[in-house]
Amino acid sequence: MRAGVPLSLVLHGALIAGGMIYLPQAARQFSAGVIVPVDLVTLADTTNVRAAAPDPVVEEIPPEPEPAVEEEADAVADPPAATSPPVEEERPVEVIDDGAPDEAEPEPEVVEETPTPPTPRERPEQPRQQQTERQQEQASVDLDYLSGLVDQARESQPRDRGNAETGERREGAGAGTAMTATLADLVISQAQPCFRSSIDAPNPERLNVTVRVRLNRDGSLAEPPVSTNSGRIRASGDPFWLVAEERALAAIIDCSPFRLPADQYSQWRLIDVTFHNDIF
Amino acid sequence: MSRTPFLAFLAVLLIALPGVALAQQPLQVDINRGHLEPLPIAIPDFLDQGRADTHGADIAEVVRADLESSALFRSVDRNAFIEQVTDIDLRPRFQDWRVINADALLAGRVTVQSDGRLLVAFRLWDTRLEDQLLGLQFVTAPENWRRVAHKVADAVYQRLTGETGYFDTRVVYVSEGVGPNGVPTRRLAIMDQDGANPSFLTDRSYMALLPNYSPSAQQITYVSFLDGQATTYLYDLETGRQEALFAPGTRGLARVDAEGQSLSARFSPDGERIVASIQRQGGHDIHVFDLRTRQLSRLTDHPSDDVEPSFSPDGRQIVFSSGRGGGSQLYTMNADGSNVQRVSFGGGRYTAPVWSPRGDLIAFVKQDGAQFALGVVRADGSGQERILYEGYFVDTPAWSPNGRVLLFTRGDRTSQGTQYAIWNVDLAGFNLRPAPIRGAASDPAWSPLID
Numbered sequence: 088m089r090a091g092v093p094l095s096l097v098l099h100g101a102l103i104a105g106g107m108i109y110l111p112q113a114a115r116q117f118s119a120g121v122i123v124p125v126d127l128v129t130l131a132d133t134t135n136v137r138a139a140a141p142d143p144v145v146e147e148i149p150p151e152p153e154p155a156v157e158e159e160a161d162a163v164a165d166p167p168a169a170t171s172p173p174v175e176e177e178r179p180v181e182v183i184d185d186g187a188p189d190e191a192e193p194e195p196e197v198v199e200e201t202p203t204p205p206t207p208r209e210r211p212e213q214p215r216q217q218q219t220e221r222q223q224e225q226a227s228v229d230l231d232y233l234s235g236l237v238d239q240a241r242e243s244q245p246r247d248r249g250n251a252e253t254g255e256r257r258e259g260a261g262a263g264t265a266m267t268a269t270l271a272d273l274v275i276s277q278a279q280p281c282f283r284s285s286i287d288a289p290n291p292e293r294l295n296v297t298v299r300v301r302l303n304r305d306g307s308l309a310e311p312p313v314s315t316n317s318g319r320i321r322a323s324g325d326p327f328w329l330v331a332e333e334r335a336l337a338a339i340i341d342c343s344p345f346r347l348p349a350d351q352y353s354q355w356r357l358i359d360v361t362f363h364n365d366i367f
Numbered sequence: 368m369s370r371t372p373f374l375a376f377l378a379v380l381l382i383a384l385p386g387v388a389l390a391q392q393p394l395q396v397d398i399n400r401g402h403l404e405p406l407p408i409a410i411p412d413f414l415d416q417g418r419a420d421t422h423g424a425d426i427a428e429v430v431r432a433d434l435e436s437s438a439l440f441r442s443v444d445r446n447a448f449i450e451q452v453t454d455i456d457l458r459p460r461f462q463d464w465r466v467i468n469a470d471a472l473l474a475g476r477v478t479v480q481s482d483g484r485l486l487v488a489f490r491l492w493d494t495r496l497e498d499q500l501l502g503l504q505f506v507t508a509p510e511n512w513r514r515v516a517h518k519v520a521d522a523v524y525q526r527l528t529g530e531t532g533y534f535d536t537r538v539v540y541v542s543e544g545v546g547p548n549g550v551p552t553r554r555l556a557i558m559d560q561d562g563a564n565p566s567f568l569t570d571r572s573y574m575a576l577l578p579n580y581s582p583s584a585q586q587i588t589y590v591s592f593l594d595g596q597a598t599t600y601l602y603d604l605e606t607g608r609q610e611a612l613f614a615p616g617t618r619g620l621a622r623v624d625a626e627g628q629s630l631s632a633r634f635s636p637d638g639e640r641i642v643a644s645i646q647r648q649g650g651h652d653i654h655v656f657d658l659r660t661r662q663l664s665r666l667t668d669h670p671s672d673d674v675e676p677s678f679s680p681d682g683r684q685i686v687f688s689s690g691r692g693g694g695s696q697l698y699t700m701n702a703d704g705s706n707v708q709r710v711s712f713g714g715g716r717y718t719a720p721v722w723s724p725r726g727d728l729i730a731f732v733k734q735d736g737a738q739f740a741l742g743v744v745r746a747d748g749s750g751q752e753r754i755l756y757e758g759y760f761v762d763t764p765a766w767s768p769n770g771r772v773l774l775f776t777r778g779d780r781t782s783q784g785t786q787y788a789i790w791n792v793d794l795a796g797f798n799l800r801p802a803p804i805r806g807a808a809s810d811p812a813w814s815p816l817i818d
Contacts, residue, residue: 274396284401287771287795288529289725299393327529337470337495338401357393365399 270355273347281342283334284364288327291364296320296328296335300358306344312336315359335362403795405441406527408434409469411452412445413487417479422512426477426487429516432561433534434524437772438798443469455490464494471500473523477512484508487515491523501526513563514817521816533767536560537814538774539568539578539587543787543807546571555589557604560813562803568602577763578602578812581634587812588612588632588641599629599643612656613645613663631675632656635702636682642666644674644687653687653704666704677729678702679722679746686710686720686729686746697731699746710748719763722746725770728794732761732775741775743794755796760785765811770794774802774811 285294297316301309314320314336320328339360347355410431413423434440450463455474464472475489488504503522507515514535521532542556555575558565569575569591576597578589584604591600594611602609613629630651632643641656647665651672656663667673671690678685679699686699697711697720711717715735722729728743733754739761744752760778767773772793778785787809789802802811 270394271396274394275398278396279398279400280402282398282401283406284403285529286401287403289727325529326525330527330529333493333496333500334401337493338398340495341470355394358396359393360396360398362401363397363399364401 270347270351274345274355274358274360277345278338278342278360282338282362285327285331285334286364286366288331288364291327291366294325294328294331294364295361296332297359297361298335298339300339300360302343302345302347302356302358304349304352306347308340308343312339331362331364335360338362405435405439406470407441407443407468408471408473408523408527409443409445409448409464409467410434410473411448413475413477413489414452414455415477420509421477421479421485422509423475423477426512426516426519427475429513429561430473430520430523433517433520436561437524438793439524439528443467455488459492459494461492461494461497464492469494471523471527473519475519479509480506485512485515487512487519489519491526513559517559517561530771531769531816533769533772533813533816534560535817536768537584537817538765538789538802539580539589539812539814540789540802540804540808541576541578541810542567542804543809544571555587555602556808558804565804568604568607577631577810579631579633580812580814582636582638582815584814584817586634588634588643590630590632597628597630599632612641613643613654633677635678636680642676642678642685644672644676653685655702666700667707673698675719677720677722680724680726684722684746686722688718688720688731697729697744699729699748708748710746711744711752712748713752721764721766723770724766724768728770730764730766730773732764739778741773741792753796755792755794756790756799760787763810765813767813768815772798774813776809776811 285291288294295316296314298312298314300312303309314332317332320332345355410427412427415421415423431442435442447467449467450460452459452474455476459472459474470493472492472494473489474492475487478486478488480486484506485508486504486506489502490499491501492498493500501522503519505515505518517535520534524530524532524534537557537559539555539557541553544552544554546552552571553574553576554571555568555578556565557568574592576590576592578587580587586604587602589600589602590597591609591611592598593600599612600609601612612632628646628651630644632641634641635655639658641658643654643656644651645654645663650670651674652668653666653673653676654663655666666676666685667687667689669689669691673687673689673691676685676687683702684699685702686697688695689698690696691698692709695716695718696709697717698707698709700707710729711731713733713735715733717731717733719732720729721731723743723746727746729746730741730743731752733740733742733752739758740754741756741761741764742752742754744750755773756775756777758777759780760776762776762778765774772791774789774791776787777790778787780786787807789804789808789811790799791802792799802808
């Protein structure tokens with residue numbers, strides 16, 4: 088009995104120590120094993136589907152109603168531009184200009200900002216929204232066709248079937264948290280190549296921008312991305328931050344549509360992407 | 368028992384809550400890295416309206432060359448353009464420009480006004496955000512089309528990078544040649560930043576060295592051997608007049624010793640003072656000369672030589688090189704000479720410090736053995752120094768007015784001896800290329816932005 092207690096202590100201690108050494112490694116192996124295949128599966132599986140989906144979108148833009156809207160916007164845009172010359176004639180700069188033909192004398196002067204056509208900014212939103220609605224309609228109409236494509240792809244490529252199985256197994260095992268990690272990785276791998284960094288600006292680490300992205304089920308943008316810290320950026324009056332914001336928004340637009348697993352749509356319907364400009 | 372339903376309810380709640388939270392919480396994604404590729408910009412020839420000689424194509428060409436020279440932009444091949452811009456006031460078909468990977472579009476128009484002058488208008492569009500970023504117009508005499516082009520390039524650069532441009536600037540430098548008797552000559556020359564409109568400021572009869580710009584871009588200081596001895600002169604670029612600043616005897620604005628050399632004078636950022644190293648009683652010390660009161664005052668008084676002073680952009684501090692700590696190292700001090708701090712700590716000799724117009728960095732030349740390097744270090748001396756270029760010989764760094772690019776004198780060993788040329792490099796150590804100057808040249812001085 089007396090020898091039993093220390094022995095038990097030693098054995099338990101050994102078990103715990105062993106666990107401490109082995110388990111983290113096992114966990115690492117496991118998580119590494121989790122992330123890699125998902126990446127491949129979802130890409131391979133879905134690209135065929137998405138490849139079919141974007142096409143109708145592109146074709147959709149030409150239809151007559153849209154250019155008509157565009158031209159309307161242009162027509163509205165025109166007058167302000169036409170009104171600009173009169174304003175510009177009161178520039179006080181001209182007097183200076185005429186005076187000195189000298190080289191060192193400053194000749195060209197900023198006269199004034201050509202007024203931005205006021206309407207276009209609001210206008211394009213409308214067509215865009217219509218467009219996305221139509222996209223969704225189209226997507227729902229074409230579902231049979233799309234799944235047909237998937238079947239075709241599966242039939243023609245036996246290798247895919249193997250991958251798909253791995254995917255299903257993953258799904259079953261998928262705890263929410265592990266999933267979001269891999270989803271985030273998918274977004275990063277797709278958005279990062281489009282992001283022009285601002286690390287060449289002075290003190291770039293302050294230039295963080297968070298962009299809220301709302302996606303359709305097919306991975307396309309449901310609405311234009313907006314930065315959630317836009318108010319602070321504008322208030323700062325920092326041109327570098329403003330540019331960083333535009334670069335972040337452009338990255339999202341540039342790299343859309345995103346290829347993400349459709350069965351987890353609820354998890355990536357809404358994404359907050361934070362773009363950092365830290366020097367490592 | 369009423370406890371069971373309650374517990375069941377609690378269990379359901381516990382299970383369901385995270386699910387609800389997951390469904391509503393946006394997925395958090397952090398992107399920590401981006402690329403630094405040049406931004407592809409499409410710049411069609413500016414539309415000519417009115418007569419034929421409106422320089423629409425020329426202006427677009429200069430804008431393209433300016434932007435590309437920064438290595439931050441890439442001009443999209445014009446043969447790829449799908450949409451032909453016919454009216455810059457219409458919204459472009461963004462899809463047509465995105466297809467050819469143009470992230471930005473610059474559409475411009477040149478109109479001849481009734482008084483014969485040019486009205487240059489342009490709009491800058493982001494093809495991804497589908498928005499106008501900038502719309503401006505300039506008026507100028509037709510012969511100044513080149514400066515307008517530089518101003519357009521500056522405006523585009525500033526809007527797309529966040530920092531001010533540097534294209535509407537000029538560079539003064541020393542053109543090195545050989546005189547009639549095989550005597551080397553050094554003449555001051557001036558050109559536009561892109562190499563256009565070069566002309567000489569001084570003649571071959573005397574040597575001229577080390578020019579520096581005033582903040583107004585109207586004057587330079589330089590070291591002249593007009594009197595047979597190194598003397599700092601003030602040269603007015605508008606009138607061509609020049610006068611000795613510090614000279615022995617009574618000729619200079621401030622009197623120094625008979626054998627006193629005065630070197631490397633630089634303006635303060637407000638243009639009202641000049642800081643220089645002046646030799647008095649044997650040693651070189653930093654002096655400040657007030658241009659209004661004509662008062663010369665000494666700032667340092669150390670037995671070893673203190674030379675090559677340069678003001679910080681806020682005018683409160685001065686960086687200089689000194690042998691006081693052994694070798695030659697960089698030191699900063701307050702503008703009144705107090706609070707001397709060492710900022711360079713590496714091996715080798717540190718010389719030619721120049722404070723960046725941004726204020727955060729100091730450029731320097733470092734000599735380690737037979738190797739020269741151009742580098743930058745934080746103005747407070749913290750952190751690591753960053754080497755931008757290493758070579759056979761490096762001297763006289765000069766900042767672009769926005770503090771992103773450096774010009775410097777580079778010497779390369781050839782069979783005819785050392786060949787000097789002015790080179791360009793940016794803060795990241797990229798975009799290393801020769802300045803567009805014919806023949807041997809050295810000692811660049813970059814003007815501030817010209818108003």
